[in-house]
């Protein structure tokens with residue numbers, strides 16, 4: 334027994350390296366091959382399993398990603414009927430408009446205004462959670478009460494867009510869907526590329542291929558003026574010093590739309606909105622969050638520029654912006670392409686839509702205090718370098734001349750309307766204010 338053990342030990346661990354008897358060597362070789370063969374089989378199996386798991390996981394993440402962006406909640410006869418009915422104009426010579434971002438702040442207002450004058454309106458929105466989606470759902474319900482249908486989908490969904498253009502020969506597209514907000518780009522830069530660049534290109538591709546091609550009016554932003562210091566900002570000023578990724582994607586949008594105009598004959602109008610505010614507004618904007626915090630007795634943070642200079646914005650009331658959007662749609666010439674080919678020079682325009690009377694942020698706060706009849710707890714902080722610019726001020730002479738654009742609501746009157754809406758929507762009680770935020 335002892336000897337057997339020693340022989341086995343010898344076999345496995347020869348006392349002198351290299352000193353292995355030939356027949357033993359053969360036996361060891363066989364064992365080694367058996368062992369290697371089974372190890373390599375195991376290795377292959379392991380590889381196979383890893384590959385299987387990896388492809389399953391990547392398929393899952395593909396499903397997750399696409400379902401995140403493309404909720405397939407569209408299709409079917411009933412759905413098509415709703416699309417057609419909503420997009421059908423109810424007046425002679427009415428236009429038929431696809432409004433992207435229709436569940437958003439500006440989109441919901443523009444949709445209702447168009448519908449009220451008898452135009453056909455179909456909304457499209459992905460209801461993302463950049464800010465409280467229940468506010469977007471509430472806007473959708475409001476639109477539905479007017480007879481406007483909002484399709485839940487993403488502008489990156491080329492199949493959906495092709496289907497919509499298949500069902501409806503839209504005469505116009507009002508493109509307002511975008512990742513808005515300046516500071517959020519630090520947290521989620523890709524959402525800006527997804528919606529403002531990739532989404533824009535997907536939409537333009539759909540418009541290019543549509544027959545007839547629609548005329549497009551879309552929202553750029555005053556943020557393209559970036560670090561410019563010459564005021565007021567004019568459309569002819571250079572816009573090559575963006576201060577945020579948001580601004581950079583809007584600037585890119587202006588270049589991209591120019592290309593589609595040049596190559597495919599799409600009629601395009603870009604609108605540079607200046608700080609839009611009003612009822613059904615955006616909770617991420619200062620006037621909105623200040624209102625919520627003042628009502629809840631929470632402090633508000635007011636940024637100051639270099640040398641303690643107050644920040645100022647050319648606040649523009651939503652009704653004025655809506656008038657500018659509709660005037661742009663009404664003056665838009667037809668696209669000239671067909672079958673994806675340009676048949677002649679098409680219109681390309683860019684306009685500032687502002688109020689042309691900037692107001693400092695502390696003045697905004699005192700107006701809110703007056704309307705809310707409450708004092709704000711102010712926390713003055715130096716502006717961090719995260720994308721904000723110190724001031725904006727629009728020169729609107731071009732829009733006045735060519736669109737008849739004439740803003741008529743000053744900040745005091747506009748905030749009064751906003752506060753009235755805010756209190757009716759969120760309730761008067763302090764604890765209720767901002768319940769959905």
Ligand SMILES: NC(=O)c1ccc[n+]([C@@H]2O[C@H](COP(=O)([O-])OP(=O)(O)OC[C@H]3O[C@@H](n4cnc5c(N)ncnc54)[C@H](O)[C@@H]3O)[C@@H](O)[C@H]2O)c1
Nearest residue numbers: 434436437438439459461487488510511528552606608609
């Ligand atoms: N409100 C302002 O002060 C202001 C200023 C300058 C420019 N703009 C521009 O005006 C437009 C409208 O702004 P808003 O204030 O109404 O913003 P908003 O966020 O309220 O509206 C945008 C809507 O687009 C939707 N959306 C975003 N990405 C989408 C996608 N990939 N597919 C489908 N839907 C998508 C969102 O869910 C949202 O409902 C935006 O293009 C914005 O960049 C707004």
